[in-house]
Structure formats: structure tokens, C-alpha cells
Amino acid sequence: MPEQQPWDETTGSGAISGAGAGGAMDLAMDEGVTLEKTPGGPEGTGPAGKPRSLWSDAWRDLRRNPVFIISALVILFLVIISIWPSLIADQDPLNCDLAKAQEGSQPGHPFGFDGQGCDVYTRTVYGARTSVAVGVLSTLGVSLLGGVLGGLAGFFGGAWDAVLSRITDVFFGIPVVLGGLVFLSVVTSSTVWPVIGFIVLLGWPQIARIARGSVITAKQNDYVQAARALGASNSRMMLRHITPNAIAPVIVVATIALGTYISLEATLSFLGVGLKPPAVSWGIDISAASQYIRNAPHMLLWPAGALAVTVLAFIMLGDAVRDALDPKLR
């Protein structure tokens, strides 16, 4: 088993570029994780006497972990209401009555009204769609781009690796919120795409670093050397042998990063450059509510609470997955 830990080198220069995206890596790293294949000890033997894989082992752990169950249920709920918000909210989030502005809770409007007289409950429910969409799509983009580029750099090494490492350093030097302000201040579209594009642009080096380290470790394993000796092609080695063994750290970091991307979207929307009205987003609502914070704190508390619970659910899910995939902590 190689001694090199896949994420070791990131400790030296792992920059945390402001709030949001950068933070995820440190959360994932702070336990000093090494993700290695579980040796098939007496515990790792299934009923059929066949050694269980890291994945089935992790899944067995996860099913018993209350933190995982709770956060998975919260996320499931969020996903369902972001696909069908009308299941629990029968009003239109853009149907507002100025006469009711800032009013408190009433029958049929449990969370009261915001500064424009919109129903806070409906807007909070519809806000989930934006956050989940930004979180999931950004994470997919970041993982694909970062995973492929980082993985190739780790596999081939050499000049491409050196260039990629320097590019990663460059991106780590830019504070995320600052970059967002500069980059997104020109955009006038009120869709989620510019924000997702920005997160992918600044987020991929983080995943690339982890994928690179992880592939370098996996590449040195005996079975990969054996496959090479047997004349396997590069693509076969990458797809059949390296990817399944190097993907675990990427999954862990991506899950935690998902939560921080949601938080980043809200922060950018709060600053006025993320999503723009008429888009419905918790960040926009919190920003609007901050002007009425004295008279109508309910306008702030509901979307802020929903945002915090959502981010917490994804971070705890990532934490639980990390614990399950890391045999050292058992």
C-alpha cells in the first residue's frame, strides 16, 4: 500500500478563497482522511465468504447512521418540493398585494408577508428550487470538469500536470466572493445559469487537486501495474481500474461542496449580483428583508432558516459519507 496520502499536498497550499466554495475541501480534509481499500479482514467478509467492497461496506455503515438518515430525508424532501413546489404551496410566489406588506402571520399565510406584500411561506418553498438547482448543477459541472482534468493530470503527469498545478494556484488566489462580484455584475439575466457557470469556473480547481492526488495514489497500486504489464490500454486502465478506486474522495468533497455552493449563491444574491428578481431565491429575500429587519424580522428568519437547514443537510450528508468511506476512523 503506498504511503502517500491522496490529499496531503493540498494541506500546504490549499487556499480558502473567501466564503463558500473553498471551504469544502478543508472540512473534508480536517480529519486527515486517507481513503484506502478495506483489507478483507474477518469484519470485511460477507455471508458468502466473499470480501465486501468499500462501497457495500460504506452503505452498510450509512444505513445505521442517524445523521445520514436525517440529512438524506431532509434532502429528499427538498428535492421533491423543488420539483413540485405546488404540493405544499398552492399560491403563486409572484402574486403579491402591496396592501399587506410586512404583515405578520395570518390564516392561510403562516409566515406572513414580505416588503412587497408577497407570501413569505410560498416564496420560501419556491426558493428551494433555485438553491437545489444551483447546488446540484454546479456540483455536477465542477466534478466533471475538475475530475476529468485533475484525473488526466494525475494519470499522465509531466508537463500537463505542471501546467494544471499552476493554473490551480492561480484560481486559488482569487477570493470567490470578489470574483463573483466582478464577473456577475455585468450579467442581467435572471436565470440560474450565469451563477452556475461562475461557480464551475472558480470551483473546478478544488476538485481537480483532489482527483489528481487520488489518481496518483491509485496509479501506484499493484493491480494497476499488473494491468499495465498485461498490456491494457490507457483508457481501459483509467476506466476499469483507476476511476473506481480514486473516485471516493471526489464524491466526499463534492457532497460537502454542494452545501457551500448553495451558500455562495445566496451570498452573491444577497450582494445583488447572483440571481436577480423576478427569480425567487432565499438570498434575494434575505437581502430584501434586511431593510425591514426592525419591524418585520419574520421576513428574514424564514428564508434564512430554510437556507441554513439546507446547507447543513448537505454538509452533514458529506460528513457521514466521509466517515463511512474512511475505514481508519472505525
Add this chain to the structure above:
Amino acid sequence: MGRYVIRRLLQMIPVFFGTTLLIFLMVNVMGDPIAGLCGDRQCDPATAAQLRTEFGLDKPVWQQYLTYMGNVFTGDFGTAFNGQKVTELMGTAFPITIRLTIVAIVFEIVIGISLGVVTGLRRGRPVDTGVLILTLVVISVPTFVTGLLLQLLLGVEWGVIKPSVSSEAPVDELIVPGLVLASVSLAYVTRLTRTSIAENARADYVRTAVAKGLPRRRVVVRHLLRNSLIPVVTFIGTDVGALMGGAIVTERIFNIHGVGYQLYQGILRQNSQTVVGFVTVLVLVFLAANLIVDLLYAVLDPRIRYA
């Protein structure tokens, strides 16, 4: 050691130019600075053309970048479009943000490391679980929400602090904003210290120290803590740059006229000189902090030798 420093400095050069070029390009994408200068009205074409020549905006981007960098190395960061020197703006903004950052770092060191040591030595106990859950909550609540809530409770409801900071920004007014700025990093420092302490508590040298009858306090502070702080120092060092850049949100909430405020104004007014100048300095701070952290390794861990 000397050779190591030189190699690190050489490695910093491409990163410095890459980052500043990237920001330069982004600011150029940001839009026509001359249009921003005329406000909401349409610019007079003749005036616009003259201003373009005056600021060198009629040249290609790469030429603008080279001219700009040449000026930066002679200490000239250009003039903001309102006629104020960018260096003057920096002179008023940076001391405030540096004070804010120092307050935040002090919070990280004092609270973060203490909580980390306490929980690391009691792994699995209720204190440990409680603090761990608390750190997760702090990480999950975005800084702007924490800031708004503390401002509402401490500033408006209870009147403990002033809801907005005066323009001189003395240290005592920066305590709550500093705590808000530090909050997320504080949680990371706690988790990092906890893990590191828990790992090293089983090390041979700790057992030896205990076996030879040293008082527990001395074992923890001199032997265990010193060896466990290495990853924490790395984190705090790289965090310096991130805190200064991330102060935009905190400075906006508490109305602090520091770097974040100037940058925000610069971006709103499409004042590219201000934006590029401030970001260039932030990148330099970030790179310098990284270098110092790497050199500090040797001080903290005598086993590390630089070839």
C-alpha cells in the same frame, strides 16, 4: 533554506501574473468603464473618445495590462475616475481591513484552538459532540445571515454595540464584525485542532512525556500542542488573504469603509483602476502569507529541513 526561499519566490511569479491577468480580463469583461463614468446618460462620443485615449483604453487589452503592471512596480496604481489616487484610497481602506482581519485572527486563535484542544482531549464525550454539532451549524449558516442576526440582536434590540461602525473604525467597534468575519474559519480551526490533537495524543512522545512524570499541563502545552499546531498554522496563514478578500460581506453589513467597501463601490461604478489595484494587493498579501506559512513549518517542526 536560502535556496528554498528563492525557489518559492520564483514559483510565485507565474501565479502572481496569472491571477492579476485573470482579474484584469474579468474587469475588462465587466463592461465599458467610460459608460459607467457618464452615469445613466449616454456619453458624448467626443468626450468618450478623449477619455479613452487619456486612460489608454483604446489600446489592446494585453498592452493595457503590461502598461499597468509596469506602473504598479514603480508604486503607481493609477487614478480612480473621480481623480483620487488609488494609493490614497488604499491608504485609508487597508488599515481598517487589517484591523478587522487581526481581530478575526485573534478570535480564530484564542477561541478556535482552545475549543479544539478541549474537544480533542475529550473525543466522543458530550462536550466534544456538542462542539462538533455547533461547528457544523456555524459553517452552515452563511456569514451574511450571522452578521444580520447579530446586528439585529446586539445592535438594534439590546443596544450592546453600535449597529454600524464609524468611519475611523476603532478596534472596540470591530469586535463583533471581527467575530462574524471569523465565524466560519473559527469552526474549521476548531475541527482541525481537534483532529490533530486527538491523533497526536496517541503518539510515542506524549506517552514518554507522561511516563517521565511531567505535569499534564506541560505535556499538553509543550509537547502535544506544539506538534498539533502545524496544520492549524497552515490554515490560519492561508486564511489571512481569504479573510481580507471575504470581508466584503461583513464590511457591507456593518458599514465599515475598508477594502471590501472600496471594492464593492469600485465594481458598482465600474471603476476598473480601483478594482484591479485592490485585487493586485490582495493577491500579493495572499502569496506572501502562503510563503510565510511554509517557512514557519521549520520553526514549529524541527524535523522539517529545507533542501
